[in-house]
Amino acid sequence: xxxxxxxxxxxxxxDGDLSSQQRADLARLLLVDPQLRALRDELKGLCNRLDAIxxxxxPPQLRDSILNRLRSVPVAPTYRKASLGRWRLAAxxxxxxxxxxxxxxxxxxxxPGSKETAxxxxxxxxxxxxxxxxxxxxxxxxxxxxxxxxxxxxGLEVSTAEPVDVIVAxxxxxxxxxxxxRPEPAGHxxxxxxxxxxKMQGQEIELSFLVGERTLSRATLRAPAGH
Amino acid sequence: MKEExxxxxxxxxxxxxxxxxxxxxxxxxxxxxxxxxxxxxxRQDALDVAQTTFLKAFEHLADYDPAFRFYSWLxxxxxxxxxxxxxxxxxxxxxxxxxxxxxxxPDRDAEGDQALQAIExxxxxxxxxxxxxxxxxxxxxxxxxxxxxxxxxxxxxxKSRLHSxxxxxxxxxxxxxxx
Numbered sequence: 197x198x199x200x201x202x203x204x205x206x207x208x209x210x211d212g213d214l215s216s217q218q219r220a221d222l223a224r225l226l227l228v229d230p231q232l233r234a235l236r237d238e239l240k241g242l243c244n245r246l247d248a249i250x251x252x253x254x255p256p257q258l259r260d261s262i263l264n265r266l267r268s269v270p271v272a273p274t275y276r277k278a279s280l281g282r283w284r285l286a287a288x289x290x291x292x293x294x295x296x297x298x299x300x301x302x303x304x305x306x307x308p309g310s311k312e313t314a315x316x317x318x319x320x321x322x323x324x325x326x327x328x329x330x331x332x333x334x335x336x337x338x339x340x341x342x343x344x345x346x347x348x349x350x351g352l353e354v355s356t357a358e359p360v361d362v363i364v365a366x367x368x369x370x371x372x373x374x375x376x377x378r379p380e381p382a383g384h385x386x387x388x389x390x391x392x393x394x395k396m397q398g399q400e401i402e403l404s405f406l407v408g409e410r411t412l413s414r415a416t417l418r419a420p421a422g423h
Numbered sequence: 424m425k426e427e428x429x430x431x432x433x434x435x436x437x438x439x440x441x442x443x444x445x446x447x448x449x450x451x452x453x454x455x456x457x458x459x460x461x462x463x464x465x466r467q468d469a470l471d472v473a474q475t476t477f478l479k480a481f482e483h484l485a486d487y488d489p490a491f492r493f494y495s496w497l498x499x500x501x502x503x504x505x506x507x508x509x510x511x512x513x514x515x516x517x518x519x520x521x522x523x524x525x526x527x528x529p530d531r532d533a534e535g536d537q538a539l540q541a542i543e544x545x546x547x548x549x550x551x552x553x554x555x556x557x558x559x560x561x562x563x564x565x566x567x568x569x570x571x572x573x574x575x576x577x578x579x580x581x582k583s584r585l586h587s588x589x590x591x592x593x594x595x596x597x598x599x600x601x602x
Contacts, residue, residue: 203586207582210589235593238597238602239589239590239593241602242592242602243561245538246557246592249543249562251457254452254453254457258452258456258474262448262452262477265478266444266448266477266481269481361506361552363507406510408550
């Protein structure tokens with residue numbers, strides 16, 4: 197049994213995930229290997245201590261401050277707006293498709309061949325909205341904002357000496373991409389990430405490239421309004 | 424009276440019932456605050472993150488996919504906000520004394536107090552990526568499945584990160600003579 201397999205057994209024991217066969221295997225290993233037994237005991241003690249940290253009660257003003265601030269926000273604004281917007285958009289698309297079909301069939305006749313439909317499919321290809329070169333520190337590459345039929349997406353082509361995390365932040369929306377460059381060979385990473393909920397409203401999309409908590413580089417993309 | 428479950432409350436929120444969201448705040452303010460507190464180890468920052476988490480959840484309820492558990496989504500926002508807050512912090516090098524401002528309660532004895540202090544210090548010395556899974560598993564007491572859903576990672580990756588976190592913490596505590 198390899199070291200990794202022995203460690204996996206210990207962690208499974210700590211998580212209470214051992215089968216009876218695995219439990220017996222681990223017991224045998226611990227019996228003949230005092231070092232492994234010491235390691236297991238230390239990890240067990242560590243987990244007990246972590247569990248003992250427990251949770252503290254938040255101060256009562258937390259709830260009050262959240263509820264007070266919620267009162268100043270209109271009720272579920274994005275839901276109502278987005279729902280109406282989606283239905284309107286869907287209705288418009290359906291209307292246009294219907295009108296287009298009628299016009300097409302009137303002028304060209306029905307049942308277009310595959311060559312005629314190819315142009316329609318091409319319209320779904322992503323278009324570049326903004327792009328910026330990355331530089332500074334040990335990171336180079338390019339960040340690109342795309343738009344396709346599903347909305348906005350962020351493309352990152354990054355050359356980096358060590359894996360980096362990327363914080364993507366825009367108005368009311370932020371998330372973190374972990375370990376960019378880790379699985380890719382020679383520190384070169386190419387990642388495309390969808391940005392659901394990010395609209396084309398003229399806002400900036402801030403990118404921060406980090407190693408641990410150290411910022412290596414920053415970049416800004418813009419999603420112009422009405423693009 | 425029977426407590427409504429999360430999906431029912433979320434549905435009511437989406438229909439415009441503000442009180443339903445207040446129920447969710449009351450239900451989850453403690454775990455969200457504690458996750459932020461252990462990620463940041465600063466009470467004021469944790470309060471800010473908890474507040475922002477709920478406001479963002481409310482504002483972006485339209486983006487929430489009911490196929491996932493509501494609390495997973497909420498934890499994801501809280502973790503992202505905590506990581507953003509960490510990234511915006513000025514580099515401090517060694518932890519200063521003021522950073523450890525979440526003092527233990529009076530029920531902890533001196534020895535237990537020291538041991539917990541040591542492990543809280545060690546938690547802040549491992550990478551935020553590893554700290555995230557350790558906090559979600561051991562402080563928030565989430566299952567691997569829940570953590571994977573909240574972080575958008577495969578369960579296998581979560582396990583591997585948690586194992587690394589435990590081993591780094593153990594190495595750190597050994598170096599400090601706290602184990």
